[in-house]
Amino acid sequence: MSEGGIVASFVVPVHPHTVLAPDKNPGWRKLRDAYDDAAATIKDLNADLIIIYSTTWPSIIGHQIQADPNPEWVLVDHDFHDLGSISYSFNIDAEFAHAWNDASEKRGLQSRCVNYKGFPIDVGSVVALTLLNPDNKIPAVIVSSNMYANRSETTVLAKSCLDVVKAQGRRAVAVTAMSLSNRMFTDFIDAKQDKIHSLKDDEWNRKILEFLEQGRMEDVGQLSRTIHQQIRVQKVVAFKPMWWLSAMNGNRNDLTGKVLAYEAIHGAGCAVVHIDPTPSGAGEKEYDEDDVEYFHGERGVLDSAEEAPADTQHEHEQPSDGGQKMEQNGPALWDPTEAEGSVNTDAAPKPVGAYPHARKVGDMLFLSGVGPRQPGTNAIPGGPIHDENGEPLDYDIKAQTHAVVDNVKRIVEEAGATMEQVVDVTTFLVDMKRDFSGYNEVWAQTLGKVGPTRTTLAIDALPTPIAVEMKVIVHLGE
Amino acid sequence: MGRGQIVAGCIAPHPPHLVYAENPPQNEPVAEGGWEQLRWGYERLRDSLADKEYDAIVLLSPHWQTYVGTHFLGLPQFEGLSVDPIFPNLFRYHYDMTVDVELAKAIHDEAEAAGLPVKMMENPDFRVDYGTITTGHLFNPDWDKPIVVISSNRSTAYYSVEVMQEIMVELGKATRKAIEASGKKVVVLASNSLSHRHFTTESEMPEDMSKEHITSHAMHLWDMRIIEYMRTGQSQRILDEMPEFTEQAIAESDGGGISWLLSTLDTPDYPAILHGYGTIIGTGNAVVEWPCYQHEVTAA
Numbered sequence A: 001m002s003e004g005g006i007v008a009s010f011v012v013p014v015h016p017h018t019v020l021a022p023d024k025n026p027g028w029r030k031l032r033d034a035y036d037d038a039a040a041t042i043k044d045l046n047a048d049l050i051i052i053y054s055t056t057w058p059s060i061i062g063h064q065i066q067a068d069p070n071p072e073w074v075l076v077d078h079d080f081h082d083l084g085s086i087s088y089s090f091n092i093d094a095e096f097a098h099a100w101n102d103a104s105e106k107r108g109l110q111s112r113c114v115n116y117k118g119f120p121i122d123v124g125s126v127v128a129l130t131l132l133n134p135d136n137k138i139p140a141v142i143v144s145s146n147m148y149a150n151r152s153e154t155t156v157l158a159k160s161c162l163d164v165v166k167a168q169g170r171r172a173v174a175v176t177a178m179s180l181s182n183r184m185f186t187d188f189i190d191a192k193q194d195k196i197h198s199l200k201d202d203e204w205n206r207k208i209l210e211f212l213e214q215g216r217m218e219d220v221g222q223l224s225r226t227i228h229q230q231i232r233v234q235k236v237v238a239f240k241p242m243w244w245l246s247a248m249n250g251n252r253n254d255l256t257g258k259v260l261a262y263e264a265i266h267g268a269g270c271a272v273v274h275i276d277p278t279p280s281g282a283g284e285k286e287y288d289e290d291d292v293e294y295f296h297g298e299r300g301v302l303d304s305a306e307e308a309p310a311d312t313q314h315e316h317e318q319p320s321d322g323g324q325k326m327e328q329n330g331p332a333l334w335d336p337t338e339a340e341g342s343v344n345t346d347a348a349p350k351p352v353g354a355y356p357h358a359r360k361v362g363d364m365l366f367l368s369g370v371g372p373r374q375p376g377t378n379a380i381p382g383g384p385i386h387d388e389n390g391e392p393l394d395y396d397i398k399a400q401t402h403a404v405v406d407n408v409k410r411i412v413e414e415a416g417a418t419m420e421q422v423v424d425v426t427t428f429l430v431d432m433k434r435d436f437s438g439y440n441e442v443w444a445q446t447l448g449k450v451g452p453t454r455t456t457l458a459i460d461a462l463p464t465p466i467a468v469e470m471k472v473i474v475h476l477g478e
Numbered sequence B: 001m002g003r004g005q006i007v008a009g010c011i012a013p014h015p016p017h018l019v020y021a022e023n024p025p026q027n028e029p030v031a032e033g034g035w036e037q038l039r040w041g042y043e044r045l046r047d048s049l050a051d052k053e054y055d056a057i058v059l060l061s062p063h064w065q066t067y068v069g070t071h072f073l074g075l076p077q078f079e080g081l082s083v084d085p086i087f088p089n090l091f092r093y094h095y096d097m098t099v100d101v102e103l104a105k106a107i108h109d110e111a112e113a114a115g116l117p118v119k120m121m122e123n124p125d126f127r128v129d130y131g132t133i134t135t136g137h138l139f140n141p142d143w144d145k146p147i148v149v150i151s152s153n154r155s156t157a158y159y160s161v162e163v164m165q166e167i168m169v170e171l172g173k174a175t176r177k178a179i180e181a182s183g184k185k186v187v188v189l190a191s192n193s194l195s196h197r198h199f200t201t202e203s204e205m206p207e208d209m210s211k212e213h214i215t216s217h218a219m220h221l222w223d224m225r226i227i228e229y230m231r232t233g234q235s236q237r238i239l240d241e242m243p244e245f246t247e248q249a250i251a252e253s254d255g256g257g258i259s260w261l262l263s264t265l266d267t268p269d270y271p272a273i274l275h276g277y278g279t280i281i282g283t284g285n286a287v288v289e290w291p292c293y294q295h296e297v298t299a300a
């Protein structure tokens, strides 16, 4: 299987005129012809997947991905219902949709698949798929545009998509169904009189198209907020599709662009643009906005800090959990990483970074630092050492030490070993003076009986509000 | 034929969660209850109007969003499946509704005469928006009254709340005029929530009420302020503060429903009845009734 990737990208318009009434206006006809050219290009490229990011499908709970393998219905536009109806029956790659959803969750995004008979597929997606994939030969996938998403979230959405494109070795086409300027005339017009709503909109549209024709997709991405302010109807999904499309193309400025058509539909700026990933030779230009691999932002309003019981106030945002849990003052929780020899278990607390619970090398097992947090709930037996404002709290070092030993035992047993095989332990205490004797007492009752070598260090802080952590080495031999 | 009359005007919010929680046979998903404060509010509203006679319901829904003029459902019957594009897990409702096309056309014509861009929607394949279905169901679960459905013209998006309100006040006047001329008794519904900042996550079980609360104190204060104006008959103040409310509470009033309703009721100076208030995925919602039947002269 060859390495997958994006073989072409397209910007396409959303209004139904290109499907239902191309001959009522010469501009609409040009857009339709350009759409048909784009379809021919996609066919020639032997693409095996069409991915649509649609600005006419807004979502609130993260991003939604269409996963009905064969959605069928009749679309009627809310505004342009008098143009007629578009019947559709699409070929959706549900497997890809689910894989994308999983990949998104892994990268900290809130996302979900939708698979419901009669789900109202949005006008932009229906128009784009009807025209770009007329015989439905190429499987497609559609993603919504989240109303609250910012650039990093949208970028990460593209990266999770690319994860799957690469993993599945797909020849994918990325499509944004969108208007440029989206101000329409607020009154009904004679089709023949259609034009771009205003000179200013037209000038901005031409500027965007000039950039795209030069392959400067990333520059358009960086200008998106300005473009939204200048030529977009506010409160409609913001001008964010270029964030997605730029990230789908590696945030580059040296792509090869071609504007196939630029015309007005009821005043809105509509274009069909083909972006070829082949380097234009113009030389890569600067890229200075933050590039983001994982999404850590703004989610999880449901779990506000004031609601959380005291012992779970230090739960962490979980990239692995769709970012459901918001952390105000501590590190995020991660799924343990997987690599050769790694040993991971749900019975131990989640890592606070990209590392496994333990790793085997030959007959040795090395554990990552283990604290007292409880798997699942993340509660700290004996209580956290400070509150969310950093105010110290009373805590029980013995209870914490017992919990550490229990967590160590779970990981050791997951590796098929026993506590008797522990050979060396390094213990970190945040308050040697206060805690050494309590810790030492529990040690004597537990690991002390096994007999590993031991080193105890006083340190300034641990990443979570705990007082004790152990670093353990196990000999797995006979 | 006597003079037509507005029997009552209501704010009747439409989050699909309320229909989901009721488990009516028309809706596919199944819930373990939830959002009872608002559902009881709707129950009290229905009780309050149970002995009032009326011929039709006129409803404006912010989820039939039109950017080019104001549109009216223009065929006598619509049936189909309404799936909420944002909460498809909660709302997949099989609807069958009767439209009072005559009254719709009358309002359309009045609005046109007032200079507003308007259009009748006569495509039989049209899928009625979920806001209309939700409010329609909660207000009248038997669907035994014909309904007039008015789209929400998104002029806020183009201009400002002030301009939107001017348009909606005009549309309200036209609505009132057409109702009075029709000889019909009508209940008018603004399908609308108040503050409208959503949570961006959903609980594992959406009806888990331990997770439901307003998104912020500021949103709560705005909701209470607007409700207080309603309860004390200060509709003009609501209209006056609409720009600030709409902007600061990200309120669904941007769709014009509340402005239209108050104008249709002739900016009532008598108190409205608050039947219930609650939050839905963090947004503020109130079920409110202006009992026009007590205040408006009946010319029978």
Ligand SMILES: [Fe+2]
Binding pocket: B014, B015, B062, B063, B131, B193, B252
């Ligand atoms: Fe709504």
